[in-house]
Amino acid sequence: MVKAPRRDLVRELVKREQEQVTSRISFWRSQAFYQVYRLVPARFQWLLPGLQEWAQDLFRRQEAEEQEQAAAALSAVEAAGAIVPPADLRVPLIPEMTLIQGNRGRYQVQEFVGMRGQGRLYRGVQVNSRQVITLREYVLPTEQFPTQEIRYRQQLFSQTGGVTLADSRRQNLRLVEPWEAISDQREARCYLVSQGDLDRGMTLAQRLQQGAFSPAQVRQVLHQVLQTLEALHTQKFRLPGGQIRSGLAHGQLGLEHLLWVPVKSGGTPAELRFLVYVTDLGLWEFLFIPSGTERPISHPRRDLVALGYAGLQLLHGAASLHTYLDPKEERHWPVGVPSGLKEVILRLLELGSPFADAAEARRVVGQVHLGNPGEGRAALTADPEAPLPPFRWWRWWPLPLLLLVVGVAWWGWLRLFPAQRSLFTTPNREPLLCCMAEVANVPKGQFKYSGERGGTWAYVLQQVNLVQIGQSLTAEIQRLFPRLDLTFIPADSNQAALNALNQGQVDFAVTPLVDQTTTEGLGRDVAWAVENVAYDGLAVVVVFSYAQRRDSLPRYLNGQITLAQLRQLYTGQITNWQSLGGPNLPVRLYIPTDTEAVALFEQRVLQDEGSIRSFRRLVSLIPISRRAQQVVTITPLTSQELLRQIIQDFEREQVGGIGFSTFSRVFGQCAGYPLAISEPGQPAVQALIQDNGRPIDPTTNLCDKKGGYRLKPATFASGRYPLAYPLSVVYARDNSRPPVGAWFTELLRTTEAQRLLQKAGLVPLQELDVLNPVNLPSP
Structure with missing residues (x-):
């Protein structure tokens, strides 16, 4: 009487451990293939589909057994909706004030x-x-x-x-x-x-009583729950008794065990302002199921099956809580469900190509296009009656030899042509998280980070009305995450900020990534992560003048200038615009007081030590003498003063002023015309484009067309604009350090944060569609 239940529970615990081991093997198998794919050069990647086909043939029998388990899980969903009956109501409630x-x-x-x-x-x-x-x-x-x-x-x-x-x-x-x-x-x-x-919050089952969820809402639910399942299935957890469990399955996932929590988030449509929390793990809930009752089997893959069925229920509405839906029947799918979302749900239910794990499912959900019904990818369905092909072992003997050849070729390629790390990446079309409040794994405690005093990031933090009137980005982060105390410690330079990071004085740094030497001073005994969160660039401006005005500098210069000409101007070699084919106007040079922008100019434009020394000798801390026009000096001014001064020089003295500053500080004005920049042997690239997709030109009236032009992310992300650079978060990939740098990066990459950075003058990582708040990819 006493030992039988104990033996049953011990047997169940052993069975759960075996299932966890099987799940982890499947996970690492998928990850290993993905890492191999990343290492193979593009010229050899044509071999991988054949290798993958062989691998699928090898594991076909194992997958058949797993599909049988998934079918049993789906049957359990069909029979009972994965919800265990409640406890006996005849037991009296706990009296109040107990x-x-x-x-x-x-x-x-x-x-x-x-x-x-x-x-x-x-x-x-x-x-x-x-x-x-x-x-x-x-x-x-x-x-x-x-x-x-x-x-x-x-x-x-x-x-x-x-x-x-x-x-x-x-x-x-x-x-x-x-x-x-x-x-x-x-x-x-x-x-x-x-x-x-x-x-005690509202469950999704209760929320469903108010009406069916839209496809966008279902996509958000799936994405958030898969984030939680990914952590639950892969991380190590400590139980109250002190035991360590590597990966846990929920066991009874369903609408009754998902909590719907509304949130306030500016710039997000009302229907998407919610978070979903997972509760009621079977780890302890199953202890209260009588021995004679069959309990669900906890397995990560069954969690995905249950989540897929929950997604189908959300699309239907409250009626689905009392009626079984057969996803294999077309009539059980609501009209108008986007094909991409339908495919994901079918794959979660393992009625199509099953996901390897929650991480893969989350990545695919993030790529779902919610366009017109019938567009996008078709659902991948499997024929359950199709016989399994016989296992042909002789097809495998070339595999070791092929892997050896690929490995040797890859090693030789790296030796002959070592890869150069690019500052820029191809514009990322993977959809961003909607809201800052959605970012999981929020670290709690006090953390410090650094950047240059007066630099680009410090300028963003100074925008006191960025979120709304009187509310800065820092204040918004504190409001959303009250248990996180994040302090910005300004440094004298970006290099000083990186030195503080290297010495452990701060947890991460936000810095422009100018060139490969930016992070070379960091310790080599630590793996450093450099994650781009936005883009900026130097704008070289001359006085904006209407096309009909005489001696219009933009018109004479054809709206462009080369890096070599800029170098000659700022080293005193050119003192009159006639030398560049312009009007007979003396040159007057200005630079911003922003030391970060000046350092960028020295590295990107001046480049060599001789030019930098000549440039620094010309810098004067007092205004140019208006009587000694022949003396070439460079005057530092704030960005706004610089723009006002070049207009005054032209209007009052017929002097052609030129200056530069970051786009984040001068975008949206019409006092200065930003010139297109060209590198040797390359056409000039204009950073500003009009709404019709064409770059601005000297005939464009910037004052009349405010709001009719913008900075194109693709131009900055690809590095086509020569003076573009990414703004990056630098942190250590070290498990002994708090993961606040990685979390802050993910926070700034949300659509909501990207819109705020764009409002502050920075260039987002990718185009942000005004009519598409969650920034789904275009078809």
Whole structure:
């Protein structure tokens, strides 16, 4: 009577461990193939499809067994919707004002609020701190559980009721993590305590009563839940009893165990302002299923199957909660579902090409196009009746030889032609996360980061009305993540900021990535990550004058200038615009007081030490003497003063002024005309393009067409504009350091943050569609 339940539970735990090992092997197999694909040169990648076909043939029998398991999971979904019946309602509720003693405090039950899954929910407070808590009660009725088995399950509950990351990091996985698990020694009850009222939130099943979800909402639900499942399936967790578990499966994922939390997020449509939290892991919920009842099998792949069915339910509405939907029947799909979304749901249900894991599924969901129904990729369906091809071992003997040849060829290629790391990347068309509030794994605590004082990033932080009137980007981050204390420590230069990062004085740095030497001073014993978050560039401006004006500099220069001509101007070799084919106007030179921009100009334009020395000798800290026009000097001014001065020089003294500054500080003005820039042997590239897609030219009236031109991300991201450069977050890829740099990068890459950076004058990573707030890719 006593040992049988114990043997059953031990056998179940062993079975779960075996399933986790199988899942991890499948995950690493997929990752290994992906890494091999990245290492193979483009000229040899044509061999990979054949290798992949051989691999699929090799593992075909194993996948057939896994598909049988998935079919059983789908049958379970069909039979019971993956929701276990609630606990026995005949057990009386906990009386109000009851005190419950735990190891981490005393809790007072205030009122019963409802049921979910195996537990009953109560609102309460922690007695000492008066902090609001949610108490989840599980009962073990004596009619269903023998007395000794009750004690054993209570003991097991105390050891497994709750999870935290094994390395003690505090990250927002959008997983409701219990605060404490308590076993009542006087009654057949167990309690799970969570802080706050999140665990009492509305489930997706309840939210569905208000109407079906739109395809965009379903895509967002799938993306967020897959983020949580990816972490749940792959990371190491510590249980309350001290055990370490590598990867966990939810076990009973469904609409009843997904919480819908509305959020406020500027610039996001109302229908997408929500987060989805995962709760009620089967790890402890299954302890309250009687021994005679078949319990679901926890497996990562079954989580994906259950999530796929939940996505289909969301598309249907409340009626799907009481009617089984057969995804293989076309009539069970709502009209107008985008084909890309339909394909993803079918693949989650393993009715098409199954996903290797939650990470792959999340990446594919991020690429779903929600255009017109019927467009996009067709669903990949499998014929369940098709016989498996026989295993042909002799087809495999060339594989080791081929891998050896590819490896030797790749090694030789790297030796002969070492790869040069590019500052720029091809414009990333992978869709961005919608909102800053969606970014998971939020680090908690105090962190510091650095950048140049008065530089580009410092300028962004100074925009006090960036989010809304009176609210800066820093204030918005503090509002969204109150437990994160992020402090910007300005440095005298970008190199000083990187030195502070190298010495561990700050956690990451935000800096322009000018050339390959930018990060060479960092320690070589640490792997450093350099992640682009936006782009900027130097704008070289001359006085803007209408086309009908005489001596118009943009018209004479044909709207462009070469790097060599800029070098001659700023080293004093050219003092009159006639030398460049312009009008008979003396040259007057200006530079910004922004030392970051000047350093960029020296490296990109002047380049050699001799030119830089000549340039610095001409820099004067006092204005040019208006009587000594023959003396060439360079005057530092703020960006706005620079623009005003070149107009005054032209209007009052007939002097042709020229200056430069970052686009982030001069974009949207019409005092100066930004010249197109050309490198040796290359055509000139204009950074500003009009709404019709054509670059501006000297006949374009910038004052009349404000808002009719913009900076094109592709021009900056590709490096075609010679004076473009990325703004990057630099941090250490070191598990011993807090992952705040990686988190901050992901935050700035959300669509919401990219819009704010664009508003501040920076160039986003990719085009942001005004009519497409979540920035889905174009077909």
